Amino acid sequence: MPVQILDMPVTQIAQETWDTRTFRLQPPAEFDSQWLPGQFITTYLPADPKTRKAYSLSNSPLDGHFLEITIKQMGDFGARFYETARVGMKLPVIPPRGKFILPDDPARPLMLISGGSGVTPYRSMMRWIVQKKLPTRVVTLYSVRTPPDIIFQREFEELCRQNPNFSFHVTCTRLPAEDDSWQGRRGRVSPAMVEELTPDRDRAVYYVCGGHEFVRDVAAMLHGMGFPKERVLFEDWG
Numbered sequence: 001m002p003v004q005i006l007d008m009p010v011t012q013i014a015q016e017t018w019d020t021r022t023f024r025l026q027p028p029a030e031f032d033s034q035w036l037p038g039q040f041i042t043t044y045l046p047a048d049p050k051t052r053k054a055y056s057l058s059n060s061p062l063d064g065h066f067l068e069i070t071i072k073q074m075g076d077f078g079a080r081f082y083e084t085a086r087v088g089m090k091l092p093v094i095p096p097r098g099k100f101i102l103p104d105d106p107a108r109p110l111m112l113i114s115g116g117s118g119v120t121p122y123r124s125m126m127r128w129i130v131q132k133k134l135p136t137r138v139v140t141l142y143s144v145r146t147p148p149d150i151i152f153q154r155e156f157e158e159l160c161r162q163n164p165n166f167s168f169h170v171t172c173t174r175l176p177a178e179d180d181s182w183q184g185r186r187g188r189v190s191p192a193m194v195e196e197l198t199p200d201r202d203r204a205v206y207y208v209c210g211g212h213e214f215v216r217d218v219a220a221m222l223h224g225m226g227f228p229k230e231r232v233l234f235e236d237w238g
Contacts, residue, residue, distance in 0.1 A: 006031065007090045008067065016151050019073040020117065022058060023085055024066050025093065035061050035096035037124040038207075038235075041069065042094040045081060049092070053077045056209070056235065057096060058120040058152075060127035067093075070151065072117040100209070100235040106134040109199035111206045113189060113218055115143045118210030121235065123152050126159050126166060137165045137199045143189050143214070145174035147182055169197060189218055191225050208234040 012024035027033075037060060044052045059068035073082040085091070102110075102125055112122045119142050129136050144150050150170055160166040171185035171193065185193065198204055206227055208218045215236040222232045 003094055005092045005094055008093045009090045010085055010087050011066070013085070013087060016070060018148055019082075020070060020151050021073075021082060022068050022070045024059075024068050025091060026066055027093075029065075031065070031095070033061055033065060036101045037061065037128040038101040038121045039096040039098040040100075040121075040235075041067060041096055043069070043091050045084065046090070046092065048080075051077055052094075053081070056098075056100075056121035056124070058123045060124050060131060062128060062131045067096075070117060070120045070123075098235075100207070100233060102128070102136075103205055106132075106136050109137040109204040110139070111194070111198055111204050112138060112140045113143075113194075113206065113208045114140075115189075115210030115214035115218075116145075116149070117151060118208075118214065118235070119151055121209055122207075123155065126156070126163075129166075130159060130163050135165065138163075138167070139197050139199045140166070140168045141189060141193060141197055142168070142170045143210075144170060144172055146172055147175075167197070169193075189221070191221060194222070194225065204231065206232045208232065210235075212236055 006028060008025040008027050010023050011026045014022040016022055040054045040056045042052050042054045055069040057067055058070040071078055071082055073079050114122060122140055126138060156168040160168050171187060172182055173188055175182055175186060206222050208215050215234045219232055219234050
């Protein structure tokens with residue numbers, strides 16, 4: 001069966017951080033919006049149809065009849081997309097797919113671990129949980145280089161205010177020791193951080209999303225801590 005490709009115009013662009021933008025895409029009227037938080041789309045620039053890239057959807061299916069992807073100005077494709085995509089441009093899109101989705105049981109606690117722009121699918125998941133009024137307990141642990149790199153900081157903090165079952169934690173990896181402007185966690189995601197923050201060691205599902213090395217290292221760390229493979233899900237962007 002041939003892969004379905006739909007043309008979707010860019011209708012809105014939001015600057016999230018100094019090097020990250022969210023692009024809103026408008027699907028055709030007949031598009032089936034029954035996709036799931038955590039899934040991704042694949043797109044490419046019209047001038048380069050051979051170079052395709054998958055991006056997690058950063059909005060919730062319940063937000064409306066649109067799709068959002070949040071792209072960091074990094075890598076060859078990401079930099080070109082960030083710089084050239086404009087409102088009105090039509091992008092070819094392979095519709096949502098993927099298995100990096102929430103558990104069937106909404107009572108299952110979650111720990112969402114991410115590095116850099118790997119946080120984007122968690123925005124979709126947490127919005128969905130709030131919108132559906134699910135009882136899911138969620139701990140988000142987010143690794144960035146410096147505070148200006150935190151994507152969706154205000155929204156995640158607002159979601160935590162709305163839902164007492166949520167907590168949001170950031171660790172910075174590239175701050176000089178003498179920089180006291182940041183009072184939060186520092187250093188790479190570690191077993192100590194996971195043990196401190198885990199919502200339920202024996203029941204939680206652990207999600208890991210980010211670049212290849214980050215996902216590889218954190219997934220190996222979680223397995224080394226004794227968490228079974230069926231409770232460690234990861235999205236590796238290569």
